[in-house]
Amino acid sequence: QSALTQPASVSGSPGQSITISCTGTGSDVGDYNYISWYQQHPGKAPKLMIFDVSNRPSGVSNRFSGSKSGNTASLTISGLQTEDEADYYCSSYTNSTTPRVFGGGTKVIVL
Amino acid sequence: EVQLVQSGPEVKKPGESLRISCRTSGYRLTRNWISWVRQIPGKGLEWMGRIDPSDSYTNYSPSFEGHVTISLDKSINTAYLQWTSLRASDTAIYYCARLEGDWFDPWGQGTLVTVSS
Numbered sequence: 503q504s505a506l507t508q509p510a511s512v513s514g515s516p517g518q519s520i521t522i523s524c525t526g527t528g529s530d531v532g533d534y535n536y537i538s539w540y541q542q543h544p545g546k547a548p549k550l551m552i553f554d555v556s557n558r559p560s561g562v563s564n565r566f567s568g569s570k571s572g573n574t575a576s577l578t579i580s581g582l583q584t585e586d587e588a589d590y591y592c593s594s595y596t597n598s599t600t601p602r603v604f605g606g607g608t609k610v611i612v613l
Numbered sequence: 614e615v616q617l618v619q620s621g622p623e624v625k626k627p628g629e630s631l632r633i634s635c636r637t638s639g640y641r642l643t644r645n646w647i648s649w650v651r652q653i654p655g656k657g658l659e660w661m662g663r664i665d666p667s668d669s670y671t672n673y674s675p676s677f678e679g680h681v682t683i684s685l686d687k688s689i690n691t692a693y694l695q696w697t698s699l700r701a702s703d704t705a706i707y708y709c710a711r712l713e714g715d716w717f718d719p720w721g722q723g724t725l726v727t728v729s730s
Contacts, residue, residue: 536715540658547708547723548658553716591658595715600660600674602648607657 505530505603506592513611519580522608524592525573530603532573536595539568539577542607543588551590552577579610587612615639617709617721624727625699632695633724635709642685643667646712647692649683652723653705663712664692699728 507525514520524531524539531537537555540548550559552568555575565580575594579586592605620634635647648663662673664683671683685692692709707724710717 538716540717547720548710548717549720550716550718553714553718559718593658593660593717600676601672602660602663604650604658604660 505596505598505600506594506605508590508592508605508608510606511609511611513613514579514582515613516582516584518582519578520582520610522577522579522590522592522610524575524577524594524605526575526594526596526603527573529598530594530596531570531575533597534595535570537568537570537575538593539566540591540593541586541588542591548591582612584612586610615711615719617711617719619707619709619721619724622725622727624729626730627699627701627728629699629728630695630697631699631726632693633707633726635692635694635721637690637692637711640711642687642690647683647685648710648712648717649681649692649694650708650710650717650720651677651705652708658708661694661707666692699726701728701730704728 512520535555539552541551542548555570556568567578589607591607616638618636643666646663649661651659661677664671682695709721
């Protein structure tokens, strides 16, 4: 069982907006702004999309945005495109014996 | 350009030893921790552990501690993940990733390890 909880899948039509949630606890998501998001296409390595809750690395589309409220972080993809179909993982710093944890992953399906 | 390039796929038998590598380039190795992440085919990402290249300090997830060893050779800017006795359940893709601040970027391309009798 993953430390952070994500929905197994989220779907949307091209042009729509979707939001992926990432729920943790007060020991990770709730207590730190060290939340990052990764996109993984089949057969490829993960790619950083968002860091420190809401910051986008250079080269990542501004259609991707992040936020946090309480123990839940969120990734929103606006103007959904077919190339956005992939698995998405959240990650957080945690004050447990495992200082980094991932969510179980969410498959984004573009209808 | 910062790059992490991993060694190629491996096929091993249970009980055998293995070391896979992650060669870094494009930045000063001692600036950033290196982490290893496991992905069982079709499953999610699991953080295994990390090493601080400045002093080789390591820490591991309890799920992996005692079963794997993370090390590095600063002279060739390379980190390693090592097993002394592989199990079938170690079959997975293993990624190295640079820890930049509190996020992983970039990632290596992954190394598929298959353990089968």
